[in-house]
Each structure stands twice: as structure tokens, then as C-alpha cells.
Amino acid sequence: MGLDFSVVPKFMDVILLGGLWTVAITVCAALLSFFGGIFFAVVALYAPAVIRLPMRAFEWVFMGTPLLLQLFLIYFGLVQVGIDLPAFVAGVIGLGLHFAVYNSELIQTAIVAVDKGQMEAARTLGLSRGQALRKVVVPQAVRDVIPPIGNNMIALLKDSALVSVIGVSELTLSAQLAIGRTYRPFEFYLVAAVVYYIINLGMEYVLRKIERRIALAR
Amino acid sequence: MDTDLMLKVYPFFLKAAWVTIELSLLTTILGLACGALGAAARLSRLAFFRFLGTAYVSLFRGTPALIQLFLLYFGGPQIGIQLDAFQAGVIGLGINIGAYMTETIRGAIIAVDKGQTEAARTLGMSRFQTMARVILPQAARLMIRPLGVNINALIKGTALVAAISVVELTYTAQRYIGSTYKPFEMFMLSGALYMVIIYVAGRAIAWADRKARIA
Numbered sequence: 001m002g003l004d005f006s007v008v009p010k011f012m013d014v015i016l017l018g019g020l021w022t023v024a025i026t027v028c029a030a031l032l033s034f035f036g037g038i039f040f041a042v043v044a045l046y047a048p049a050v051i052r053l054p055m056r057a058f059e060w061v062f063m064g065t066p067l068l069l070q071l072f073l074i075y076f077g078l079v080q081v082g083i084d085l086p087a088f089v090a091g092v093i094g095l096g097l098h099f100a101v102y103n104s105e106l107i108q109t110a111i112v113a114v115d116k117g118q119m120e121a122a123r124t125l126g127l128s129r130g131q132a133l134r135k136v137v138v139p140q141a142v143r144d145v146i147p148p149i150g151n152n153m154i155a156l157l158k159d160s161a162l163v164s165v166i167g168v169s170e171l172t173l174s175a176q177l178a179i180g181r182t183y184r185p186f187e188f189y190l191v192a193a194v195v196y197y198i199i200n201l202g203m204e205y206v207l208r209k210i211e212r213r214i215a216l217a218r
Numbered sequence: 219m220d221t222d223l224m225l226k227v228y229p230f231f232l233k234a235a236w237v238t239i240e241l242s243l244l245t246t247i248l249g250l251a252c253g254a255l256g257a258a259a260r261l262s263r264l265a266f267f268r269f270l271g272t273a274y275v276s277l278f279r280g281t282p283a284l285i286q287l288f289l290l291y292f293g294g295p296q297i298g299i300q301l302d303a304f305q306a307g308v309i310g311l312g313i314n315i316g317a318y319m320t321e322t323i324r325g326a327i328i329a330v331d332k333g334q335t336e337a338a339r340t341l342g343m344s345r346f347q348t349m350a351r352v353i354l355p356q357a358a359r360l361m362i363r364p365l366g367v368n369i370n371a372l373i374k375g376t377a378l379v380a381a382i383s384v385v386e387l388t389y390t391a392q393r394y395i396g397s398t399y400k401p402f403e404m405f406m407l408s409g410a411l412y413m414v415i416i417y418v419a420g421r422a423i424a425w426a427d428r429k430a431r432i433a
Contacts, residue, residue, distance in 0.1 A: 002296065003261040003296060005298065014365075039377050056424060060408060060413075061413070064381050064409070064412060064413040064416050064417075065374065065405075065408075065409040065413065066376075066377030066412060067374070067377070068377040068378065068380060068381075068388050069377055069387075069391060069405060069408060069409060069412070070405075072388075072391065072392055072395055072405070073401050073402065073405040076395050076399075076401035077401040077405070079401075080400070080401055080402065081400065103348055111288045112290060149266075158281065158282040158283070159282070160282075160377065161282035161283075161284040161285055162282075162284060162378075164284075165381055172282070172284060172285060172288075175285075179292070184296075185291065185292035185293040185296070186292075186293030186294075186297060187293075189288045189289040189292065190289060190293070192285055193281040193285045193286070193289065195311040196280070196281045196282055196285060197277070197280045197281050200280045200281070201280070207420050216341070
């Protein structure tokens with residue numbers, strides 16, 4: 001059985017639609033992981049021990065186990081406790097939480113590295129601790145770690161392929177659908193790989209733009 | 219929490235953990251080999267090899283590992299590559315992580331002070347001797363820790379081969395979730411085993427790092 005790419009054009013609309021879903025899930029999960037990461041970082045640094053310690057355990061488990069396993073837990077586990085989420089939402093939550101934990105590690109180090117004088121000055125000006133964090137310290141910290149967070153987001157794009165396993169019809173599952181009809185795995189996985197690569201290049205381009213913006217703003 | 223069920227099924231998870239360990243070890247070996255070759259290509263004097271190395275890193279880091287695995291396992295037979303699931307898993311994951319390790323190894327080699335090369339060359343060593351006797355021994359120390367990060371990702375990455383039905387930890391968890399409808403318990407069992415494997419690997423890497431620093 002050789003290669004025959006003549007069947008590809010007929011399924012190109014399915015593949016491209018899958019590509020759009022991949023972009024959608026990546027953007028949603030990236031936003032969740034970004035703001036979730038900030039939230040986790042602030043909790044890990046400033047919350048009382050009753051909240052902080054379970055949070056550390058949660059982070060530890062999320063960093064020590066595979067994403068695929070976490071997706072199974074979230075998708076099937078929520079059903080077990082009576083919450084029946086669509087696969088897309090479960091996928092966004094799984095990917096988002098997983099990368100929020102990694103982002104949180106980055107943001108924590110950055111918050112600690114922000115000059116102490118910033119907090120002191122903000123407090124002297126009459127801001128509360130919460131306000132000082134929200135308006136002065138955290139924005140500076142986040143700005144410092146945008147490049148490594150960007151790397152995490154690119155990893156997120158590639159890991160979004162995993163949600164095909166819980167039945168989100170993104171790029172990988174769309175390729176599988178076409179393969180199911182044509183029995184041509186090599187052709188369609190190759191096409192999917194090309195689409196992923198293009199999305200990846202686009203994302204790197206956007207991230208570089210953002211990084212340059214931030215560098216200029218300094 | 220259903221502890222009776224957990225006690226009943228845990229031997230299957232232990233067996234599956236061995237498969238995960240085997241996968242991790244073989245993938246690490248193949249990944250290091252690919253990484254060393256890739257780094258050599260990227261640092262080559264010949265533009266052709268540099269191009270090959272750059273293309274390897276870009277393509278394999280720019281597409282999902284899952285797609286690469288599917289392409290090899292399901293698409294391979296179409297171009298005459300017949301592999302069983304385990305072999306495809308090791309080869310697919312190994313080549314994938316090799317692209318990341320290429321950058322780690324290259325980074326460590328570049329990080330060695332330039333003066334070292336200049337001094338060695340002044341003493342009359344050939345380029346090859348300089349690399350083998352002066353640069354690599356120093357770079358090896360620098361790369362242990364970042365390679366450890368790669369290996370940590372790799373161990374978690376072995377879960378992907380569940381999608382081509384290699385009976386390792388994640389596949390086992392998935393199967394028991396399907397048959398028992400106890401996702402939380404199955405996650406606890408397999409998650410704990412993953413964490414043990416990652417912890418032990420982390421200790422081994424820290425040990426190697428310490429040894430290399432003392433030497």
C-alpha cells in the first residue's frame with residue numbers, strides 16, 4: 001500500500017475545521033492557564049497555611065503525573081460526581097489547569113524577584129496589600145516572565161492533541177475521522193502535522209511580537 | 219473511596235509501572251543518542267548538516283508528539299515500516315525527545331567558555347581533540363540538570379503510548395476507569411506510581427549532578 005494524497009482535498013474542510021477547534025481550545029486553555037497561574041502564584045505566596053498547603057499538594061500532583069491521565073480524571077471524574085461537562089470544556093479545564101501549575105511556578109519566582117521597595121512604596125501611598133499586589137507587584141512580575149510563559153503556551157498547543165482522546169473533535173480527531181473513511185493514516189497524519197506546524201509558526205510569531213512590545217515598554 | 223477495589227487491582231498497576239519504567243529507560247537512551255547526533259549536526263562546520271539538525275529540531279518540536287507517534291505506528295506500514303506498539307512507542311518518543319535534548323546538549327556545549335577552545339587549539343590540539351578532551355567533559359557537567367528536566371517530561375510523555383494501546387500505566391488506568399467507573403481511585407493508583415518513578419529518576423539525576431560537580 002503506497003502513498004496516495006489524491007484523497008486529501010476531499011477532507012480538507014474537515015481538517016481545517018479541526019484546526020480551528022485546535023486554535024479555539026488552545027486560546028481558551030491558554031487564557032485559563034495564564035490567569036489561573038497568576039491566581040495560584042498569589043495563593044501559594046500569600047494565603048494562610050490552611051489554603052496554601054493543600055494547594056502545594058495539588059500542584060505537586062499535577063506536576064508529577066501525565067497530562068493524559070489528568071484529562072481522564074477530569075473528564076470521567078466529573079461525571080462520577082454528577083457534573084456532565086461537554087468534552088470541549090473538560091479539555092479546556094484539563095489543559096488550562098495543567099499549564100496553570102507550570103505558569104504559577106514561573107510567576108512565583110518573578111513575584112519574589114520584584115523589588116521590595118515597590119510593595120513598600122505602594123503601601124506608603126495608602127494602597128492595601130491586595131491593591132498593591134494587584135496593581136503594582138503582580139503586573140511587573142508577569143511582565144518579566146512573558147517569554148517563558150509563551151514557551152509553555154506553545155507546549156500547550158502541542159499537548160492540545162491529547163484532548164482527541166476524550167473525544168474533542170479538534171485537528172487530531174478530525175484526521176482520525178478522515179482516516180476512518182479512507183484507511184490512509186500516513187497521508188492524513190502528515191497533513192495534520194503540517195497544519196499543527198503552521199499554527200505553531202503563527203503562534204511563535206504572535207509571541208515574538210508581544211515580547212518585543214514588552215521590551216519596548218520598559 | 220473504594221479501597222477494596224484498589225487493593226484488588228493494584229498488582230496490575232504494578233506490572234504496568236514496569237512497562238512505563240522500561241519505556242522511559244529505552245526512550246532516554248534513544249533520546250540521548252538522537253540528541254548527541256542532533257547537537258553534533260547543529261554545531262557542524264558543514265552548512266548541510268547544520269540545516270539537517272535545525273530542520274530536525276524545528277519539525278519535531280513544532281508538531282505534537284502524539285501525531286508523530288500515530289504517523290509512525292499507523293502510517294509506518296504504508297511506507298514499509300512495520301513496528302509493534304511498544305517498538306513504535308520507544309522509537310517515536312525517543313526521536314521526539316531527542317529534538318529537545320539536541321537543544322539542551324548544544325546549549326551546554328556553547329556555554330563552555332570560548333577561551334577553553336582557544337587555549338586548547340593554541341596548545342596544538344586538533345578540533346576533534348579539543349572537543350573530546352576539553353569541551354565535552356566540561357559541557358557534560360553543565361548538561362546533567364537540564365537533561366534531567368527533559369527526562370522528567372519524557373517519563374510523563376510515555377503516557378502517550380496508551381493511545382496506541384501499549385499496556386502501560388495510563389492505558390491500565392484508562393481500562394479500569396472504563397470497567398469500574400472509579401476514575402478517582404484509578405488516578406490515585408497510577409498517579410502515585412508515576413510520582414514514585416519521577417521521584418526516583420529525579421534523585422538519580424541529582425546524584426549524578428553532584429558526582430559530576432565533585433569530579
